Amino acid sequence: MKIELIDSNQAAAIDKYTIDILKVPSLLLMEEAAKTAFNEIIKDFKEKDKFFITAAAGNNGADALAVARMLYLAGYTNLDILLLGSKFTKQNETQQEMLKALGLTIYKDLEEIKNLNKDYDCIIDGLFGVGLKRDIEGKYKELIDYINSLSEPKPYVIALDLPSGLDASTSKIYGTCIKADKTICFGYEKIGLYCGKGPSYAGEIVSTPIGLNDSQKLKRIAGAKEGQSPKDAKTPAVDAKSPKDAKTSAVDAHTLAINEFSCLQTIGNIKAVFGNILKDRDSESEEIRKTLDSRVKAGNKGSYGKATIIAGSSGIGGAVILSAKTAARMGLGMVKALTHFSNREALLTSLPECLIDVYENECPIDTLKAALDFADIVVLGPGLSMNEAATKLCKDTLELINKPIIIDADALNIIARDNLFDCLRAAADRLEGRIVLTPHLKEMERLTGIAVKDIKADPVGVAMEFSSKYHVICCLKDAKTVVTDAKRAYINQAGNDGMATAGSGDVLTGVLAGIFSYKFSDPLLAAITGVNIHAVAGDMAAKNLSEEMMLSGDIIKYVDEALKER
């Protein structure tokens, strides 16, 4: 399954459109959001259960106050409400009034709650949602840290829209963050929930549709056919009473579309991918299946693609084996390894099907040229080391390459160390997007100079910017790998901790080599397919062997099964 994700600007624009243009009163929208949250909450709790409801001054807080009212009226009367802040939004004030009219106490100080000395069954987090933009300090931080520290009995923590402290657009943590067991997300789901540290704070994510959830409609509002500017947008006449009014309203709406709703054009450009991408019934997965099914019948070994794996060095022999073995298992007709001579025997023993070219001190240019000429697809980097021979191989390959290439591991480190970015960019322009870089976070730090913790705080943004700068497809590897061609991004949700074992990345290069041997018209779809299939195979390995026991080599055994699941 794929879901479209939005950032905080888009969330605000959707709300604004619904309220200002579609004339849905904001209280009504809030009531809808709170009602869906209420319905979700009461699934798990009984009337006698003890609730602690937290709210701050914005509309996320107003949501929490509305939920408190609904719980109370439904008989969940054992609830304590804490409201922090001053400068309340209008809706927040209205919600407070309704609670006061019911005779409910609204506490203003955490100490008062602590003095009640209750073991809460459930805590509702309504401090901050998409409006959070700065570090959390003082009493807010104290409250969040207090909630996170509660244990035995640990209350069940439910966050409204977002766990407070998490940035909706990036997954940055603003100093501290609620550790939720469940997040009830209003309307579209937010990017920050699905990448970086987001998943470890969000817990289970439940999405509740409110307002406008039709992305095609929202794009039309913003005037978007792909590539069309909002200026060309046809915005509907709004609230028109006479033909004259209609014209004025259309102009007003048009201006709004340009100024405030143009960010809606890009809804759908960032997606989270769950489970096996081959099983989805949407047009993207249709295209992936069609491409994979196009493997010719009754071909010969030349028909099914040839890969050259430039990997391994003296002392590092496993990477080339894992990459080549995976590529061979992906259905490639022939796999050739270009590696240091010391790896020859081990490689032949574990993969007798592999063709091997070796070098000793440095790889002669003619050997490299022949290996590149042989291939339809090239892998460069696993276990290559960063010695002189590897450096020359990396530079020469970047200069010569004229077919799809997967660049990984030490090749990335060499590009970073020796500042080979011009060379990379030149290769990327020659290859028109058929160049994939697969850095993990540390390699990305070396490539960009951005510290790992900052990459982790905005993996989608960092990957997209890198991809845009060098015209490459970037697979930024992590527990939730981001795959992007600068305009669009997929965040892969499959995979497991068992894959955090040496060699998993080498296996990924082999999977990508196999996938790129098919004639994908959209290289980004090829890349996300490779990343996803690798992760799904990893999940199958974990299921059959356990996360602790599985080795990266075990992932290879399940790639075929993952590919068949469609």
Ligand SMILES: NC(=O)C1=CN([C@@H]2O[C@H](COP(=O)(O)OP(=O)(O)OC[C@H]3O[C@@H](n4cnc5c(N)ncnc54)[C@H](O)[C@@H]3O)[C@@H](O)[C@H]2O)[C@@H](O)CC1
């Ligand atoms: N517009 C609407 O009517 C709807 C809004 N909804 C809710 O409204 C939320 C967005 O509401 P808002 O835009 O009011 O924003 P939030 O309530 O998410 O946060 C903004 C509030 O928190 C304060 N704040 C921000 N950062 C702070 C910090 N570091 N320390 C202390 N205070 C801080 C601000 O001063 C403001 O009062 C959504 O996440 C969603 O929960 C939903 O009810 C759907 C409908």
Ligand SMILES: Nc1ncnc2c1ncn2[C@@H]1O[C@H](COP(=O)(O)OP(=O)(O)O)[C@@H](O)[C@H]1O
């Ligand atoms: N916790 C995890 N959940 C899901 N996938 C993971 C996890 N840890 C690692 N992976 C995946 O395993 C692979 C590890 O690659 P890499 O870090 O290059 O390892 P190596 O260099 O040892 O081959 C990546 O594809 C990454 O996305």
Ligand SMILES: [K+]
């Ligand atoms: K929240």
